[in-house]
Every structure is written in structure tokens, then in C-alpha cells.
Amino acid sequence: MISPHAPILMILLPLSAAFISPLLGLISGKLRDIIPFIAFLSALIMGISMLSPVMSGEVIIYELANRSPPIGITLYIDALSLFAAVVLLGMASFSALYAIPYKQGDKRRGKFYTLFCLQITGITGVMLTGDMFNLYVFFEIMSVSTYALVAYNRKKDSAEAAFKLLTLGGVVSTFILFGVALLYAQYQTLNMIDLASRITMTSVDVISLAFFLVGFGFKAGIIPLHFWAADAYPAAPTPTGMLLAGSFKLAGVYLIARVVYMVFGAMGATSPLLATLGVLTCFIGVMMALIQHDFKRLLSYHAISQLGYIIVGIGLATPLGISGGLFHLLNNALYKGLLFLCAGAVFYRIGTWDLDSMGGLSKKMPFTTLMFLIGSLAISGVPPFNGFVSKWMLYVGSFEKEYYFFTVVLILASVGTLSSFLKALDSAFFGQLKEEYQTVKDVPLLMKIPMGTIAVVCILFGVFPRLPLTLVEKATGAILNTSIDVGAYNLGINLEYAYWSPVMMALVFVFFIVFVWLTFRTGKAISPKSKRTEMAEDTYVCGEEDYYVHVGGSNLYYGLLAPLSRFYQYLKSEHNGLLQNYAFWVVFTLILMIAYLWRVI
Amino acid sequence: MKRALSFLLLGLLISIFMVTVLNVNTFGEHDIGVGAHYLDHGLQEAGATNLVTNIVLDYRGYDTLGEVTVLFTATTGVAALFWRERHGKK
Amino acid sequence: MNIDYLVVIIVFAIGLYAVLIKKNLIKIIIGLSLMEYSVQYFLIATGYVAGGSPPIVDVPLITPNTVVMVDPLPQALVLTSIVIGLSVTALALSIAIVLYRQYGTLDITEIRGLKE
Amino acid sequence: MAKSKSKTASGENEPSIIVKSVARIMFPLAFTYGVYIFVHGHLTPGGGFQGGTIIASSIILIYLGFGSLNIPESLTTALESLAALCFIGLGCIGIFKGGNFLWNAVGLGEAGTLLSAGILGPIYVVIGVKVGTELTAIFNNMRRKDHEY
Numbered sequence: 001m002i003s004p005h006a007p008i009l010m011i012l013l014p015l016s017a018a019f020i021s022p023l024l025g026l027i028s029g030k031l032r033d034i035i036p037f038i039a040f041l042s043a044l045i046m047g048i049s050m051l052s053p054v055m056s057g058e059v060i061i062y063e064l065a066n067r068s069p070p071i072g073i074t075l076y077i078d079a080l081s082l083f084a085a086v087v088l089l090g091m092a093s094f095s096a097l098y099a100i101p102y103k104q105g106d107k108r109r110g111k112f113y114t115l116f117c118l119q120i121t122g123i124t125g126v127m128l129t130g131d132m133f134n135l136y137v138f139f140e141i142m143s144v145s146t147y148a149l150v151a152y153n154r155k156k157d158s159a160e161a162a163f164k165l166l167t168l169g170g171v172v173s174t175f176i177l178f179g180v181a182l183l184y185a186q187y188q189t190l191n192m193i194d195l196a197s198r199i200t201m202t203s204v205d206v207i208s209l210a211f212f213l214v215g216f217g218f219k220a221g222i223i224p225l226h227f228w229a230a231d232a233y234p235a236a237p238t239p240t241g242m243l244l245a246g247s248f249k250l251a252g253v254y255l256i257a258r259v260v261y262m263v264f265g266a267m268g269a270t271s272p273l274l275a276t277l278g279v280l281t282c283f284i285g286v287m288m289a290l291i292q293h294d295f296k297r298l299l300s301y302h303a304i305s306q307l308g309y310i311i312v313g314i315g316l317a318t319p320l321g322i323s324g325g326l327f328h329l330l331n332n333a334l335y336k337g338l339l340f341l342c343a344g345a346v347f348y349r350i351g352t353w354d355l356d357s358m359g360g361l362s363k364k365m366p367f368t369t370l371m372f373l374i375g376s377l378a379i380s381g382v383p384p385f386n387g388f389v390s391k392w393m394l395y396v397g398s399f400e401k402e403y404y405f406f407t408v409v410l411i412l413a414s415v416g417t418l419s420s421f422l423k424a425l426d427s428a429f430f431g432q433l434k435e436e437y438q439t440v441k442d443v444p445l446l447m448k449i450p451m452g453t454i455a456v457v458c459i460l461f462g463v464f465p466r467l468p469l470t471l472v473e474k475a476t477g478a479i480l481n482t483s484i485d486v487g488a489y490n491l492g493i494n495l496e497y498a499y500w501s502p503v504m505m506a507l508v509f510v511f512f513i514v515f516v517w518l519t520f521r522t523g524k525a526i527s528p529k530s531k532r533t534e535m536a537e538d539t540y541v542c543g544e545e546d547y548y549v550h551v552g553g554s555n556l557y558y559g560l561l562a563p564l565s566r567f568y569q570y571l572k573s574e575h576n577g578l579l580q581n582y583a584f585w586v587v588f589t590l591i592l593m594i595a596y597l598w599r600v601i
Numbered sequence: 602m603k604r605a606l607s608f609l610l611l612g613l614l615i616s617i618f619m620v621t622v623l624n625v626n627t628f629g630e631h632d633i634g635v636g637a638h639y640l641d642h643g644l645q646e647a648g649a650t651n652l653v654t655n656i657v658l659d660y661r662g663y664d665t666l667g668e669v670t671v672l673f674t675a676t677t678g679v680a681a682l683f684w685r686e687r688h689g690k691k
Numbered sequence: 692m693n694i695d696y697l698v699v700i701i702v703f704a705i706g707l708y709a710v711l712i713k714k715n716l717i718k719i720i721i722g723l724s725l726m727e728y729s730v731q732y733f734l735i736a737t738g739y740v741a742g743g744s745p746p747i748v749d750v751p752l753i754t755p756n757t758v759v760m761v762d763p764l765p766q767a768l769v770l771t772s773i774v775i776g777l778s779v780t781a782l783a784l785s786i787a788i789v790l791y792r793q794y795g796t797l798d799i800t801e802i803r804g805l806k807e
Numbered sequence: 808m809a810k811s812k813s814k815t816a817s818g819e820n821e822p823s824i825i826v827k828s829v830a831r832i833m834f835p836l837a838f839t840y841g842v843y844i845f846v847h848g849h850l851t852p853g854g855g856f857q858g859g860t861i862i863a864s865s866i867i868l869i870y871l872g873f874g875s876l877n878i879p880e881s882l883t884t885a886l887e888s889l890a891a892l893c894f895i896g897l898g899c900i901g902i903f904k905g906g907n908f909l910w911n912a913v914g915l916g917e918a919g920t921l922l923s924a925g926i927l928g929p930i931y932v933v934i935g936v937k938v939g940t941e942l943t944a945i946f947n948n949m950r951r952k953d954h955e956y
Contacts, residue, residue: 008908012895015670019891022677022884064663065901065909071638073663111681118674125667133768137667140775144671144782148678151786159789160804163716166783170723171710173779177730177772178703184765185625185737188634207621231805291807577806579719579799583710584603587610594617607711611704618700622733628695629741636738636762643763644748648915648924649849652746652760656767657854658927662909665930666894668771669937673891675778676941679785680880683948747852774856774938781945788949 002049007062007075010085011125013043018117025110033103036113037096040120044089047082054082055474061130069130070191076130079474083326084254085127091247091333092120094450098341099239101446102348112152112237119145119240123251132180132190132263135255139176142251143169143219149240150232161231164579168228168586172218175590179211196263201601209266210593212259214586220252222274222311223281224585226304227575230288233303234296234353238344241296245303246336253310253329257322257479267317269600273593275315275398279406282308286416287564288571290423290557295343295353298424299336302379305413306332309394312406316397323469323476324393330468331386331461335378338454342372345443345451346428355424360433364440367448369429374455376421378462381414384506386461392500419557463506696736702729716787716797720780727776731769738765822872830872837865845935849924855931859938866943876947883944890937897926897933 003009017039024032054060054077062075096116103109122142129135147169151162184190186205187198199205214225221229233241256274261267285305292298310332313325345368346361347353362369378385381392391414398406442448461468561568574581633640639656647655657665702725709722743761787797794802822830838861845858870876901910913925922928 005902005908012908015666016892016895018670018673019888019895022888023892026881026885063907065659065911066906067660070635072660108681108684111677111684114677115674115681118670118677121670133661133771134664134667137664137671137771137775140671140779141667141674144674144678144775144778147779147782147786148674148681151678151789152681154682154789156793157804159786159793160802163783163786163790163802164805166779166786167710167719167723170779170783171707171726174706174723174726174730177727178733181730181734181737182622182625184734184768188632188636188762190635204621204625207617235805288807572807575807577803580607580711580714581603584607584610587607587614587707587711591610591613591617604712611708611711614707615700615704618703622700623693623696625693625696626737628693628736629739629743633738633740633762636764639763640746640760647911647927649927650748650923651849651851651854652748652763653766653770654849654854654924654927654931656763657770658849658930659909659911659924661767661771662898662930664767664771665934666898666909668774669891669894669934671775671778672938672941673887675782676887676944678782679945679948680884682785682789683951685951745852770854770856785949 002053003046005062006046006050007060007077007128008064010043010046010089011075011121011128013039013046014117014121014124018114018121021113021117022110029110032110032113033100036117036120037093037100039117040089040093040096043124044086044093047086047089050077050082051086051471054079055471057474070189070194073134074130074191075128076192077128078478079471080254080257080478081127083330083471083475084250085124087330087333088123088127088247088250089120091243091337094337094341094454095239095243098242098344098447098450099237101444102239102344103237108152112149115145115149115152116240119149119243123248126251127254130192132183132192132195132259134190135259136173136177136180139215139219140173143173146232146236146240146244146248150236152237152240153235155235157231158235161228161235164582165228165232167579168218168225168582171583171586172215175211176215179208179215182208182211192258192263196265199264201264201266203598205264206597206601207594209260209264209270210590210597212264213256213270213593214590216252216255216259217277217589218252218586220249220256220311221281221304221307222277223284223304223308224589226281226285227582227585229304230297230300230575233300234294238340238347242337242340242344245300245340246333249303249307249310250329250333253307253314253325256311257314261479262481266597266601269597271315271317273315273596275312275403275406278308278311278313278315279409280308281305281311282413283409284571286413286420287567288575289420290416290561291568292420293355295346295355295358295424295428296340297353298355298420299339299343302339302417302420303332303336305417306336306379308413309391309410312398312410313390313394316394316401316403318397318401319476319480320393320400321397322479323472324390324397326475327393327465327469327472328387328390330472331378331390331458334454334458334461335375335385335387338371338375338451338458339379341447341451341454342368342375345447348443348447349440350437355427357434358428359431359437360429361437361440362429363433364437365429365442367442368451371451371455372425372429374458376418376425378458380418380421382418383500384459384462384502384509386458386465388505389462389465389502419560423557463502465502696733699729699733699736702726702732714798714800716790716799717784719799720783720787723783724776724780727772727779731772731776734765734769734772738762822874827872830868834865834869834872837868838862841865841935841939845931846921846928848931848935849927850921855934856938858931858935860942862935862939863942863946866939867946870946870950876950878943878947880944880947883940883947886940887937887944890933890940893933894930894937897930900926 017035021032021035060077064073122138125138147162147166150165151159182204218225233245260270282305285301289298289301310325310329313321378387381387395407639652643652643655647659649655706722706725709718738761740761743759746760746763841858841861844853845855848854898909901912902908904912911925915925
């Protein structure tokens with residue numbers, strides 16, 4: 001049943017789509033628009049067809065040009081790479097479907113689709129390759145197409161974000177090339193398996209490892225290297241922004257797991273550093289998100305913060321921690337994608353990203369509101385949504401490793417996430433509907449399909465987490481080079497100090513929904529137009545009495561944040577938009593990594 | 602302040618490289634590893650007298666496909682940035 | 692100690708210096724290219740074999756074993772990375788053109804619309 | 808942007824007669840040399856990238872000499888996409904012959920002759936065409952002065 005060429009087809013299908021779509025564009029615009037979707041979907045099917053042999057422990061090695069491994073290039077497909085590639089291609093298909101109506105009015109969209117296909121090709125190529133230099137080449141396809149996509153809108157901010165990303169990304173790509181060159185200079189081979197058996201961690205290897213850590217950490221957006229992310233995610237067109245925020249870091253995290261853990265075998269040395277940086281990322285990302293009043297920028301800082309969880313999971317280096325991290329990666333791709341699509345839907349209809357100027361959209365866009373609600377509950381780790389399961393695994397994982405402080409920070413960050421999403425919900429969807437949005441309609445069906453599907457998957461994974469976790473377990477097993485059964489940990493479900501059951505949680509949640517709904521129905525809701533004369537005492541807020549007071553996005557948590565103004569002053573002075581400052585942090589991280597690794601190894 | 606720190610970092614990086622990169626191997630007098638296969642068997646297996654071409658197009662032809670794609674990506678990106686509507690086209 | 696690789700470090704440091712300190716967009720792009728070139732020098736240098744000739748078989752009758760040739764693999768890698776560097780430079784210059792049109796300046800310290 | 812409209816195609820300064828004649832003489836030579844470089848990429852130093860670059864510079868020479876260049880964008884787009892598809896197609900020959908992608912399945916000829924290296928020669932030709940058109944397209948895009956924003 002499965003084709004022996006399925007691995008290469010996973011890359012060739014999106015790649016050919018990138019070349020076919022400009023040709024088709026000369027004939028018919030309609031046909032060109034659906035080409036990316038078809039290509040990603042068929043590549044996804046290729047990936048799924050390989051699932052059963054790979055999940056049973058087989059490693060598929062595809063020898064390109066029929067040259068055996070150390071001589072030629074190979075594609076190396078184990079559970080980890082297949083897991084990453086399938087998640088990526090799945091999200092890419094949703095994004096491509098969403099892009100069809102979203103990009104309809106754009107006359108340049110042919111270029112957009114081509115770049116989109118190339119980006120997916122690059123990321124898939126990075127995930128499937130088994131050769132260090134080939135990794136660099138596909139890494140560059142991914143990076144260059146991302147630069148072009150971020151600049152695509154050619155507005156002020158997109159050009160600026162793209163230039164900063166390009167400069168820092170260029171430096172980082174050079175680091176990676178240097179790392180590959182250092183490896184080649186010592187071992188005269190580029191094959192990953194070959195290298196893994198030869199690396200002895202000389203002082204030159206440490207430099208090379210630091211280069212890779214900075215490079216992949218930059219792509220993922222670990223804290224001192226995250227500056228580009230908050231600029232670039234909002235600047236890119238929404239379908240890309242969604243992938244950048246959700247799935248793009250898949251590549252960064254995958255590469256950390258693949259190269260740092262599996263090729264260098266440096267798990268013991270690097271994992272405490274990664275976990276610490278992960279916690280910092282998580283915390284600072286949320287703190288920055290709390291003060292944002294641009295819809296997409298808020299989501300971007302949350303994307304950074306969610307990455308922190310994943311890195312903590314990877315950095316815990318225990319079976320439970322890594323599977324929690326990988327599962328969170330999958331969940332994050334899902335709900336982050338959903339949230340970006342909702343933000344895109346709002347922008348599609350009202351044409352602004354400013355939270356302060358929105359309000360009351362739930363009356364006009366009920367579907368989008370529901371989707372956004374599901375997304376924000378999932379990202380905040382509220383049971384029974386999928387975000388809770390992976391976060392729970394991370395809490396338990398860090399607790400078991402006796403990183404108690406990390407557990408506390410992770411939980412606090414979840415609280416911060418929930419509160420900033422309350423803010424976004426409140427300012428965008430609830431409250432009073434503004435006059436100018438009276439004629440707003442909900443989004444077209446083609447945009448609803450991907451949003452609805454992702455939301456359903458979010459709930460399914462939350463209630464029945466065993467389903468995706470079998471996949472995650474195998475991927476974890478590939479990293480740790482053993483066969484893992486997270487079920488042995490019982491998902492952290494039934495420990496002596498903790499207990500939860502996803503199905504029970506779902507039932508409780510449904511019960512409360514019903515309860516609230518019944519209360520709402522039997523009681524009498526006070527609508528803004530009703531005279532409130534029966535009430536014993538009227539609270540005078542301000543203005544006319546039949547208005548709700550709509551609190552803008554900027555100052556909902558004023559009371560909470562004002563005492564932290566010193567801290568925020570420092571954060572703001574670092575996020576100052578100055579390229580040299582960002583470059584300084586990149587080089588600083590490099591030296592920090594080298595110093596740390598020298599001490600440890 | 603940051604400027605001075607940047608110079609400091611640069612100096613640190615140079616000194617780190619001095620003690621490592623300079624010792625990576627002896628210039629011109631080391632084993633050539635995988636490369637030996639291309640020198641010994643390249644002509645028989647792939648057929649081109651230019652052995653670099655054998656590697657670029659045969660042994661590592663997939664890299665070249667990627668490289669061509671990077672150039673294509675850059676071209677498309679430049680075209681997207683400088684795109685303008687032609688009279689009566691599209 | 693092996694002084695032959697010193698040029699790699701010097702060129703790399705000059706490139707990084709341009710990115711870290713220089714304010715002009717074009718100089719930053721030149722710095723990026725310089726960094727790229729330095730790694731390419733390094734790759735080429737690692738493939739060198741003392742007294743080696745270019746890896747091209749001149750007359751098909753001579754078996755390759757009789758001539759000392761340099762390692763051909765780094766040359767192939769450098770060929771690839773040169774084209775990649777060229778692509779990045781082309782895109783960087785285009786974005787710089789767009790930035791110049793939008794902001795009317797090439798000074799990166801004045802292009803700070805996105806902060807916090 | 809609108810004010811330079813009258814001079815967009817022809818450039819500000821009329822090139823001198825020397826530049827013009829040199830461009831006229833050099834263009835066919837440079838173009839042919841570029842084709843030679845990529846056709847013989849598997850025999851001599853050089854290859855598709857080098858040849859393509861020479862071809863693109865010969866076209867840029869035309870622009871320098873005559874101050875105008877009218878290459879429709881659809882032509883460059885079609886050429887580069889077709890060339891890339893040909894590359895993938897040549898790679899797929901290996902799959903159809905029972906091997907893996909990019910397998911050099913076509914029989915090798917006598918070493919040192921033009922048809923000696925199976926699919927390598929055609930691939931370099933395809934790359935030469937592709938790189939030539941791509942660099943021309945980049946130049947063509949960057950040189951324009953009347954972009955829309």
C-alpha cells in the first residue's frame with residue numbers, strides 16, 4: 001500500500017506546487033488558489049501512509065540518487081520527524097484553505113501562494129533530512145521564504161520587521177553553516193547517524209553545538225532571541241502568521257531535539273539550560289502580552305510564552321517532560337492557529353487590529369466569538385480542552401524532577417495567559433457594539449471550516465488525550481532512544497499527590513455550562529436598554545445610564561500592572577526596536593552558551 | 602553603553618575562536634574522509650570528469666535542488682515586493 | 692596552533708562588527724555577506740590537501756589515484772552556499788529599497804516603528 | 808514616483824557610443840560563452856550557476872548599453888518555473904526506472920565526451936537556463952522606478 005517514495009513525495013509535492021502555481025496563474029487564477037491546499041493535503045496523506053510502519057518502530061531511510069549514507073544524502077524518517085511533519089502539513093492544509101477566501105482581493109496573491117508552498121517545502125525538508133548540510137539548505141529555503149512572506153505586505157511595519165528578521169536570521173544562518181563546517185572539518189562526514197557515532201565533544205564540538213543552539217533557539221524564539229517574533233508574526237499575512245506562531249516553532253524545537261539531543265547526544269549537558277531559558281520565555285512572554293493592545297501582537301507574545309512551556313518540557317529530559325513538551329507543541333499549533341484565524345477573521349471584517357477600537361463583535365460574529373472562546377480557554381489550560389492536558393503533564397513533570405519553582409512559574413504564566421485573553425475577549429467581542437460595526441457579518445464558510453475543525457480537534461484531544469499521545473510517546477521514544485510508555489506514568493492522572501480524569505473534567509465542564517445556561521434562562525438578564533429603577537441603589541459610573549461601560553484593552557489590568565512599572569520599564573527598554581540591541585543579544589546568547597557548555601562538558 | 606558591550610562581546614568571541622577554530626585540524630595535512638570516495642570512484646559511478654559536478658549533481662543533487670529553490674524563493678520574493686499592476690494585465 | 696585559519700576569524704569578526712555597530716542598512720547587508728564569505732573560506736580551507744590539484748580529471752586515461760587532488764566535497768558545499776548567500780543578499784537589498792521608500796532613510800536607528 | 812514617468816524606460820543618461828558598440832559586440836559573445844559554460848559543466852570547471860550568471864550579465868550588458876530592457880514578467884516566470892519542473896522531472900526518471908529520486912539512471916557514455924554523464928548534463932542545462940532567467944528577473948524588478956505602494 002505505501003509507496004517506497006512517500007518520503008521524497010512529501011517534499012516534492014509542495015515543491016512542485018510552488019513551481020506549477022505561477023504557471024497556472026498565467027491561465028486561471030481560481031485553479032492556482034487551490035493548488036497549495038491540494039499539494040499539502042496529498043503530502044499529508046503521504047505522511048499518514050507512513051505512520052503505521054514508523055509507529056511500530058521502523059526507521060525509514062530513503063537514499064537519494066541511490067547513494068548509500070555517508071556518501072550521498074538520505075532522508076531519515078523516524079517517529080519524531082514524522083510526527084513533526086504530519087502536524088505541520090495538517091496545519092498548513094487548514095491555513096491554505098483559509099487563505100483562499102482571505103486572499104481573494106489581493107492582486108499579488110500568486111506570489112503569496114508560491115512563497116507559501118516554498119515555506120512549507122522548506123520546513124518539511126528540514127524535518128525529514130538526515131544530512132547536516134542538507135539541513136542547512138532547507139533551513140535557508142524556510143528562512144528566505146519567511147523573510148519574503150513577512151515583507152509581503154510592503155507596509156512600513158512589515159518591511160521593518162522583515163529587515164530585522166533577515167539581518168538576525170542571516171547572522172544565525174551563518175552560525176549554523178559555521179557549525180556544519182566545524183563538524184565537517186573534524187569528522188569529514190555530514191551524515192547525521194555517522195556524526196552521532198563519532199562526536200566526542202571536543203572544544204570545537206562545543207562551539208559547533210553552541211552555534212546550533214543559538215540558531216535553532218532563534219527559529220523557535222527562546223527568550224533573548226525572541227525579539228523578531230513579536231514583530232514578524234503580526235507583519236506577515238494572517239495565514240502565514242498563523243503558521244509562524246503555531247507550526248514554525250515546530251521546526252526550531254524539532255531541530256533542538258534532533259541535532260542537539262540526538263546528533264550531539266548532549267541531552268544531559270544542555271537540558272538544565274534549556275529548561276531555565278524556557279521558564280524565562282514563558283514568564284516574560286506573558287508579562288509582555290499583558291500590556292499589548294494590538295490584537296496580533298498580543299497573540300504573538302502569547303506564542304512566545306507558549307513556546308516557553310515546550311522548551312521547559314524538552315529541557316526536563318524525562319519521558320513525561322518530553323512527551324508533555326511535544327504534546328504541547330501539537331496543541332499549541334492547534335489553538336494558536338485557531339486564535340490567529342479568529343483574529344484574521346475579525347480583521348477580514350472590520351479592518352483593524354487595535355483592541356481599543358473594537359467592541360461588541362459577539363453580536364455580529366457569534367461563530368468567531370465561540371471559536372475564539374474555545375481557543376482562549378485551550379491556551380489558558382482550562383480543562384477539558386487540550387491545553388490543559390499537556391500543561392498538566394509539564395506541571396507534573398517539573399514537579400517530579402523537583403524543579404518546584406518552575407512548576408509555580410508555569411502555573412502563574414497560565415494565569416497570566418487567561419487574564420490577558422479575558423482582556424482580549426472583553427475588548428474585542430463583548431461590551432458595547434460600536435456604531436461603525438453595525439453592518440459587520442460573520443466570515444464566509446470556507447474560513448469557518450478550518451476554524452471549526454481545529455476547535456473540534458482541540459476539544460477531542462482534551463477529552464480523549466490517549467489518541468494523540470500514542471503518537472507523542474513514539475516520538476519521545478525516538479528522542480530518548482528507548483521505547484516509552486507514558487501510560488506507565490498514567491499521564492500523571494493518578495498519582496499519590498494528584499488526580500484528574502479528562503472525561504470527568506469534561507462532564508463537570510458540560511454540567512456547569514448547562515447550569516449557567518439554566519440560571520441565565522430562568523433569571524432575567526439586565527439588558528442595557530432596560531430601566532434599572534427597581535434596583536435598590538444605582539451605582540453611578542459615568543455617562544448616560546443606559547450604556548455599558550466598555551473598558552478598553554489598554555487599561556483593564558491597570559491596577560495589577562502599575563506596581564510592576566519598574567520591571568516594565570526595563571522590559572520596554574530592551575524591546576526598543578533597535579536592531580543592534582537585538583543583534584547584541586544574539587551574540588550575547590552565543591557566548592553565554594559557549595561559556596555554559598565549556599563549564600559543563 | 603550597549604556599544605561598548607558589543608565591542609567587548611566581539612573581542613570575547615574572537616578570543617574564543619582563536620583557541621578553538623585555529624586548532625580544528627592541521628591545514629592541508631589531514632585525512633579527507635568521505636571525499637576520498639568521490640576522488641576514487643566519482644568518474645566511474647557518475648561519469649563526469651569534473652568531480653565537483655559529480656558531487657553537486659549526483660551524490661548531493663538534492664542539495665542542488667534545494668539551492669535552486671532558494672534562488673527561486675528570492676526571485677519570487679523580490680518580484681512580490683516590486684510587483685505593480687500592468688495596464689490591462691490580470 | 693594553526694595560523695592559516697586566522698583570516699576566517701578576521702573576516703567573520705568584521706562582518707559581525709558591521710551588524711552589531713554599523714547603522715547604515717547597506718553596510719549591515721555587506722556585513723552579513725562578509726560573515727557568509729568567511730565561513731566559505733573556512734570550508735574551502737578544510738578541503739585543502741597540501742600539493743593537491745583541482746578535482747578535475749584532465750585526461751580520462753589517467754586514473755585519478757595517481758594525482759593528489761583536494762577534497763571536492765567542500766567545493767560543492769561552497770558552491771551551494773554561495774548561491775544561497777546571493778539569494779539572501781538580493782532579498783535583503785530589495786527590502787532595503789522598500790524600507791528606504793517608506794522611511795526615507797537608510798539609518799537603522801531611525802527605523803524603529805515596532806517596539807515593546 | 809509619478810514625476811519620473813516620462814523617463815522610466817530610457818534611463819536618465821544616454822549611454823555613449825563606445826558603451827553601445829561594445830555592448831553590441833560583447834552581448835552575443837558573452838551569451839554564447841555562458842551557454843558553453845553550462846553545457847560543459849560536467850567536463851570543465853564551471854557549471855549551471857556560473858553559466859547562468861554569465862548569461863544574466865550579458866543581458867544586463869544590453870541594459871547598460873541601450874538603456875532599456877523590455878522583458879515581460881510572465882516570460883521570466885514561465886521560464887524559471889518550467890526549468891525547475893524539468894529538474895524535478897529529470898530527477899523522477901530515476902523513480903520510473905526503479906530507483907530513487909535523482910538516480911542517474913541513463914547509461915553513462917565514454918568519459919570526457921559531452922554525453923558522458925547521464926542526466927547530469929541536462930540538469931546543468933536546466934539550471935543554467937533557470938539561474939540566467941532568475942538573475943535577469945531580479946535585476947529587472949530592482950531596476951524599475953515606478954513601484955506601487
